Amino acid sequence: MRAVWRAARAAVRRRRLQTLVIALVTLTSTTAMVVALGLVDAASAPFDKAFGKQRGPHVVAAFDPAKVSDAQLAKAAQGPGVAAAGPFAQATVELASGPANNYGLGNEITVVGRADPRGPVDRLDLWAGRWATRPGEIVLNRDANWLPDDLGKQLRMPSGPALTIVGFAFDLSRTADAWVAPAQIGALHPTATQMLFRFPDASSEDRLRTQLGTVTDGLPADALTASRSYHTLKDQVSSSARAYTPYLMAFGILGIAVAVLIIANVVSGAVISGFRHIGVLKAIGFTPGQVVAVYLMMISVPAVLGCAFGTALGNLLARPFFEFVFMGPDAGVLHGSVSVSAWVNAVTLIGMPGVCVLAALAPAVRAHRMSAAWAISAGSAPRAGRALAIQRRLASSRLPRSVSLGVGLPFARPGRSTLTLAAVVLGVTTVTFATGLATTMNRFGNAGRDAYQVTVYASDFRDGKEVQPEHSDLELQSLLRELPGADEVTARGDVDTRMAGSVHKVMLEGRRGDRPQLDSVLTDGRWVRSSGEIVAASAFLRQNGLRVGDQLRLEKGDRGERVLVVGEFMDSDARLVVTDWSTFTLLAPRDKPIAYHVKLREGADPAAYARSARAADAGINPTPQGANTVTQTIIGSATALTLMLAVVASLGVFNTVVLNTRDRRRDLGMLKSIGMTPRQVTVMTVTSMAVLGAFGSLLGVPLGMAGHQLIVPRMADAVDITLPSYMTDVWQVPYLAGLALAGLAIAVLGAFVPARRAGRLTIAEVLRSE
Numbered sequence: 001m002r003a004v005w006r007a008a009r010a011a012v013r014r015r016r017l018q019t020l021v022i023a024l025v026t027l028t029s030t031t032a033m034v035v036a037l038g039l040v041d042a043a044s045a046p047f048d049k050a051f052g053k054q055r056g057p058h059v060v061a062a063f064d065p066a067k068v069s070d071a072q073l074a075k076a077a078q079g080p081g082v083a084a085a086g087p088f089a090q091a092t093v094e095l096a097s098g099p100a101n102n103y104g105l106g107n108e109i110t111v112v113g114r115a116d117p118r119g120p121v122d123r124l125d126l127w128a129g130r131w132a133t134r135p136g137e138i139v140l141n142r143d144a145n146w147l148p149d150d151l152g153k154q155l156r157m158p159s160g161p162a163l164t165i166v167g168f169a170f171d172l173s174r175t176a177d178a179w180v181a182p183a184q185i186g187a188l189h190p191t192a193t194q195m196l197f198r199f200p201d202a203s204s205e206d207r208l209r210t211q212l213g214t215v216t217d218g219l220p221a222d223a224l225t226a227s228r229s230y231h232t233l234k235d236q237v238s239s240s241a242r243a244y245t246p247y248l249m250a251f252g253i254l255g256i257a258v259a260v261l262i263i264a265n266v267v268s269g270a271v272i273s274g275f276r277h278i279g280v281l282k283a284i285g286f287t288p289g290q291v292v293a294v295y296l297m298m299i300s301v302p303a304v305l306g307c308a309f310g311t312a313l314g315n316l317l318a319r320p321f322f323e324f325v326f327m328g329p330d331a332g333v334l335h336g337s338v339s340v341s342a343w344v345n346a347v348t349l350i351g352m353p354g355v356c357v358l359a360a361l362a363p364a365v366r367a368h369r370m371s372a373a374w375a376i377s378a379g380s381a382p383r384a385g386r387a388l389a390i391q392r393r394l395a396s397s398r399l400p401r402s403v404s405l406g407v408g409l410p411f412a413r414p415g416r417s418t419l420t421l422a423a424v425v426l427g428v429t430t431v432t433f434a435t436g437l438a439t440t441m442n443r444f445g446n447a448g449r450d451a452y453q454v455t456v457y458a459s460d461f462r463d464g465k466e467v468q469p470e471h472s473d474l475e476l477q478s479l480l481r482e483l484p485g486a487d488e489v490t491a492r493g494d495v496d497t498r499m500a501g502s503v504h505k506v507m508l509e510g511r512r513g514d515r516p517q518l519d520s521v522l523t524d525g526r527w528v529r530s531s532g533e534i535v536a537a538s539a540f541l542r543q544n545g546l547r548v549g550d551q552l553r554l555e556k557g558d559r560g561e562r563v564l565v566v567g568e569f570m571d572s573d574a575r576l577v578v579t580d581w582s583t584f585t586l587l588a589p590r591d592k593p594i595a596y597h598v599k600l601r602e603g604a605d606p607a608a609y610a611r612s613a614r615a616a617d618a619g620i621n622p623t624p625q626g627a628n629t630v631t632q633t634i635i636g637s638a639t640a641l642t643l644m645l646a647v648v649a650s651l652g653v654f655n656t657v658v659l660n661t662r663d664r665r666r667d668l669g670m671l672k673s674i675g676m677t678p679r680q681v682t683v684m685t686v687t688s689m690a691v692l693g694a695f696g697s698l699l700g701v702p703l704g705m706a707g708h709q710l711i712v713p714r715m716a717d718a719v720d721i722t723l724p725s726y727m728t729d730v731w732q733v734p735y736l737a738g739l740a741l742a743g744l745a746i747a748v749l750g751a752f753v754p755a756r757r758a759g760r761l762t763i764a765e766v767l768r769s770e
Contacts, residue, residue: 026306029255034314113185129167406687424696427649432704448519485604510584525567537571653750685755693747
């Protein structure tokens with residue numbers, strides 16, 4: 001075995017270019033796969049672990065207390081294999097605007113009367129303070145954004161008791177916004193009874209629905225008013241990760257395919273150009289199996305190194321990437337706690353070298369079958385040119401002789417040329433797919449961004465206290481419109497409502513002013529024209545089974561309005577619906593705008609306008625519009641991966657030209673001896689690869705377009721949005737014309753340096769090597 005290792009190590013040192021190519025391609029592929037597989041795992045594993053630790057409910061159900069008693073519910077929950085918590089009285093409570101904003105709760109919260117944070121289902125994490133055990137106390141459901149002195153403060157309600165905050169608990173299942181003692185809940189006027197269920201089989205939404213139907217079968221009709229499955233919550237938490245996963249997996253698979261092709265090409269070339277070396281090894285006593293082992297080990301060394309560095313780089317890049325993906329309210333407990341799992345690292349560290357060895361096995365077996373005498377004689381004998389017949393036919397054309405010879409060269413080694421062509425095709429496919437993805441994401445990120453340049457918030461926080469504006473609502477809107485540079489001003493108000501018959505909150509957004517559509521991009525229907533109409537986010541319609549033309553009832557406190565869905569706009573917020581100010585005030589007559597969106601005149605400076613607004617009223621917070629970080633992240637990562645794969649494909653071409661030049665040294669010397677200039681040799685060699693590049697473009701561009709049409713809709717579906725056609729129809733003639741040159745660029749860039757070196761090869765060097 002020591003002799004095999006020495007021979008393999010010598011081969012690695014001698015074939016430095018091939019070693020570098022293999023290391024780079026495995027590093028690139030492994031990095032992409034670590035991030036992609038880590039993201040797939042992070043989309044579910046951390047949530048499942050935290051959910052299991054808290055014994056989270058598979059179904060959160062709300063019942064009408066007027067139709068079913070607590071005793072009936074407790075009896076129904078005693079089914080075989082069913083674990084339950086409750087019944088708990090549930091109230092919807094309206095908060096005063098100041099404290100609500102201070103704690104980020106919104107202006108309407110769900111409060112549940114619960115005696116204990118523990119239990120058979122939904123074991124809450126009470127991580128600050130204590131549980132509410134007496135009237136006048138409340139515990140908030142929070143996992144961030146709190147200060148130690150928040151404990152002991154009061155939560156005030158326009159009509160109802162003031163409750164002292166005695167603790168903070170975190171509930172991943174979001175069964176409530178706050179909890180009070182059972183003795184307190186009666187004063188909050190509960191309107192529902194909550195039950196929390198864990199069922200034996202929670203593998204699918206349909207199975208949960210069936211098991212819930214079995215539990216409620218003996219209850220009065222219409223006793224169940226609403227229910228929510230944990231699958232819905234899990235989808236919300238992991239939606240961002242699911243949006244990134246398709247394109248990362250696509251790059252990972254493309255990287256593996258390029259790695260397999262280039263490694264097979266490298267080993268095949270090493271065997272063909274090393275006939276004499278193989279014969280010598282066998283002549284000095286190496287068995288056929290040992291010869292195969294030499295070539296497999298020659299591949300394994302750079303492959304293992306590339307995989308090791310790729311895994312380390314993937315873990316390094318994954319952490320900030322995951323923190324970006326899992327940020328925001330839907331990410332909850334996952335933010336800052338996700339990382340690449342051990343199984344992902346194990347798969348890449350073991351799997352990628354295994355793939356490389358399998359790719360190298362077929363050409364290496366060829367060395368196994370050779371006899372020592374045949375290998376030595378084949379290694380020193382002149383090789384017949386398989387491209388001769390084609391070159392003779394091309395000689396009668398009007399092409400320059402160096403070009404006609406170059407066009408015929410790929411046919412001399414059809415197997416090697418096929419592998420190189422496949423690598424170029426994948427490189428062009430990657431460039432085409434990434435170009436389409438970048439165009440779509442640019443249009444997505446810039447959609448509606450010209451609607452306004454500055455957002456002016458109608459309050460500010462200083463030293464932990466809320467500061468109100470000096471002007472009234474209408475005065476402030478008029479003031480902002482009169483400031484230098486302002487063109488249009490639109491007021492926006494938000495209020496938490498609920499949809500009748502559902503436990504889901506609905507964020508009702510009211511708009512008033514010059515541009516009520518703001519940055520919303522309609523994908524179906526029309527915009528609001530009169531009172532009682534709404535437009536809804538794509539995610540809201542999908543997750544609630546609604547569509548344009550349906551009606552629903554929105555409720556807030558004791559108020560309710562029936563509204564008509566007249567349009568759908570592109571947004572991934574599953575709670576968001578938008579209406580005009582008249583409908584908004586029917587449900588929230590006391591609410592005022594929380595922000596004003598200002599569109600500036602052409603050439604106006606957003607920062608200068610923000611300074612002017614702040615000087616005009618010290619109680620507002622003007623903020624210029626920031627960059628779209630999601631778009632920048634996807635485009636940036638896709639561009640980096642594309643460049644890496646394109647460089648790797650070019651290195652594959654580079655390797656092919658080096659092998660071709662080494663194989664045809666005798667032919668090059670003969671051509672030079674009859675008068676071919678170095679420039680003509682360079683042109684001939686580059687042309688041989690340009691032919692493959694042209695064919696690579698013809699095949700790769702359609703494949704990249706197909707990949708774009710396959711991947712982009714899946715990214716949109718992952719976050720429940722509908723993309724308008726202009727974001728997906730990105731293939732115009734100028735784009736396609738530029739992409740058609742991608743294969744040529746990859747081939748020419750990869751071939752140029754070794755072609756120049758071949759052009760400088762002297763006749764004396766060829767004769768000396770013979």
